[in-house]
Amino acid sequence: MSSPILSLKGLRKAFGALVVTDDVTLDIGANELHAIIGPNGAGKTTLIGEITGELSLDAGSVTFAGEDITRLPIHARALKGLTRSFQIxxxxxxxxxxxxxxxxxxxxxxxxxxxxxxxxxxxxxxxxxxxxxxxxxxxxxxxxxxxxxxxxxxxxxxxxxxxxxxPKLLLLDEPMAGMGREETERMVEVLLALKARYPIVLVEHDMHAVFRLADRISVLVYGRLIASGTPETVRADPAVREAYLGEEEFA
Ligand SMILES: Nc1ncnc2c1ncn2[C@@H]1O[C@H](COP(=O)(O)OP(=O)(O)OP(=O)(O)O)[C@@H](O)[C@H]1O
Known part of the structure; x- marks a missing residue:
């Protein structure tokens, strides 16, 4: 990978006894759409919040466009081009x-x-x-x-x-949430065009959309990354298949 636009190193966060981000290390390439998937409560939205600065970390570092931004507040990160859409x-x-x-x-x-x-x-x-x-x-x-x-x-x-x-990087948290088939299809087309212009981190439950859009996929389960790679590698990964038991995309 050419130098990553975003580098997460050893991120950790707990809410009380519940560890929601458990030693997450991940690079997002400057030219990729990287999907983050995982079951409900896996810690996906929490991870986005840690990247934007909405949530503080217990440990680890976030590097964006070559700069350590771990201690920067949310608005300073936004000004640098770290842009979250949806939910806020x-x-x-x-x-x-x-x-x-x-x-x-x-x-x-x-x-x-x-x-x-x-x-x-x-x-x-x-x-x-x-x-x-x-x-x-x-x-x-x-x-x-x-x-x-x-x-x-x-x-x-x-x-x-x-x-x-x-934006220098778009963070999209469930852009297809609540959409019907036609609306989802329209959003997929929009994102297919946008991914040629911006690196994108996409959190999404709609697996058809994820597999059409993603260059790489990372899978979070109980706050831990259990797999990260191309859609084909991730689809074939036994641990991922176990986490998504019964879902047709992984059948
Ligand atoms: N402020 C908070 N205080 C305590 N627990 C929290 C807080 N925010 C999130 N959690 C817990 O952290 C875990 C991860 O939540 P998160 O929303 O990041 O998961 P998610 O993967 O985005 O889930 P979903 O796919 O359902 O949106 C959950 O168990 C959730 O209940």
Whole structure:
């Protein structure tokens, strides 16, 4: 692997007596979509929280784009391009889809537009927002109120809001959650296009989606990585098959 965009070394975290991250060491390549799978309660969301800085670690280190960020707070990590989408994004339902994304772009840009006039700054933010909406496949909905979007379109909007923060790595926690077949298929198509532009860490329960998207897969069980490798290796791994006993993707 060329030098990884993200390196996790010996991560450990316990909630009381419950060890939820148990000596996790993992490299995420600069050009890969890396899926993290595992049964309910395995510690996947916790691991994402440790990467973003929402959760503190008991031990271990996190290196991002060559820099040790273990002690950096969440907003400092976000500014460096470590971008989480889903579960924390605030969509403003009364605003249009475009305004939601433009507002997110402005929040990220901070004062960097201060040399522009107000009108050209607004135009630049709107152009950026429109480009992000096109990338996630809902450009045609730009003028609609966010409240009128379907569940699947809302997740696409959240993804567009993540894209305008100029991510160096996208962390996606269950982007297909609550979606029907068609919406899932649309999101898979969006992510297939995005993975050519961004490295992605994907936590997802939908195994069809995972196997279509992932370059590599890591499997967490009770906070421990039991396997990590290409989809073919992971699918054939006896320990993984045991953890996923009965699931058709591993049959
Ligand atoms: N703040 C907390 N305090 C105590 N226990 C917690 C806390 N957050 C998570 N846990 C526990 O840590 C374990 C891992 O939870 P986590 O949500 O990371 O799992 P997960 O793999 O993402 O699960 P799912 O697939 O169901 O979303 C679970 O047993 C959960 O109950």
């Amino acid at each position: 994004t605030q969509v403003l339902p009364g605003f249009s889809v475009l305004d939601n994304v433009a507002t997110a772009a402005q929040a990220h840009a901070g004062s960097s537009f201060r040399f522009f006039g107000r009108v050209s700054a607004e135009r630049a933010l709107n152009d950026q927002a429109m480009a992000a909406l096109e990338q996630v496949g809902i450009g045609a909905r730009a003028g609609a109120p966010a409240a009128s979007l379907s569940h699947g379109e809302k997740r696409q909007l959240e993804l567009a809001m993540a894209l305008v923060s100029r």
